[in-house]
Amino acid sequence: QVQLVESGGGLVQAGGSLRLSCAASGRTFSRNPMGWFRQAPGKERELVAAISWSGSATRYSDSVKGRFTISRDNAKNTMYLQMNSLKPEDTAVYYCAADSEPSFLVKYWVSEYDYWGQGTQVTVSS
Numbered sequence: 547q548v549q550l551v552e553s554g555g556g557l558v559q560a561g562g563s564l565r566l567s568c569a570a571s572g573r574t575f576s577r578n579p580m581g582w583f584r585q586a587p588g589k590e591r592e593l594v595a596a597i598s599w600s601g602s603a604t605r606y607s608d609s610v611k612g613r614f615t616i617s618r619d620n621a622k623n624t625m626y627l628q629m630n631s632l633k634p635e636d637t638a639v640y641y642c643a644a645d646s647e648p649s650f651l652v653k654y655w656v657s658e659y660d661y662w663g664q665g666t667q668v669t670v671s672s
Contacts, residue, residue, distance in 0.1 A: 548572035548661055550642050555666030558632055562670070566627040568642030568663060575599075576620035577648035581659065582627045584638035584668075594640065595627060596652045605652045609635070632670045639665040 554566040566582070581596035595616035596605045604616050615628040625642055643659035653659065 550644060550661055550663035552640065552642050552663045552666040555640060555668045557669045557671065560632060560634055560670055560672050562632050563628070563630045564632065564668060566629065566640055566642075566666060566668075568625040568627075570623045570625075570644065570661075574620075574623055575644045576623070579645045579649050579651060579653040579658075580618060580625050581643050581653060582616060582625075583641045583643060583656065584636075585641070585665075586638040589638075591641070591656055593654055593656075596654055597625065598650060598652050599648065600650075603652050605654060629668070632668075634670045634672045636668060637670050638668060640668050641665045 549571045551569050558564055577599045582594040583591050584594050585591040593607055597616045597618055601618050613631045618625040642663045644661040645653055646660035
């Protein structure tokens with residue numbers, strides 16, 4: 547059974563940092579695009595950051611560019627999201643996602659991903 551499990555969420559003050567991890571099991575995603583998305587109450591799920599299979603290409607939403615860094619360790623089948631200078635508007639449930647097909651591309655859209663984690667809550671207080 548394929549699973550993506552997020553960890554590292556929590557409550558932090560504005561200006562603080564958190565590091566999210568996404569551990570995959572059941573299959574390897576070392577040749578597959580992966581990404582982080584988030585969903586706030588009453589809003590649609592949106593891309594935070596995405597990464598190619600090698601890690602050489604990344605894409606960030608404008609709202610997190612310069613503050614968040616996505617990375618992956620294919621040997622560990624794990625993806626990370628380092629979040630710095632957090633703001634109250636970053637409060638959301640954060641999900642990791644993986645494409646089932648190998649690709650050199652970075653994938654941007656929810657519909658392009660086949661596997662999803664259960665989500666981890668990030669709350670930033672002002």
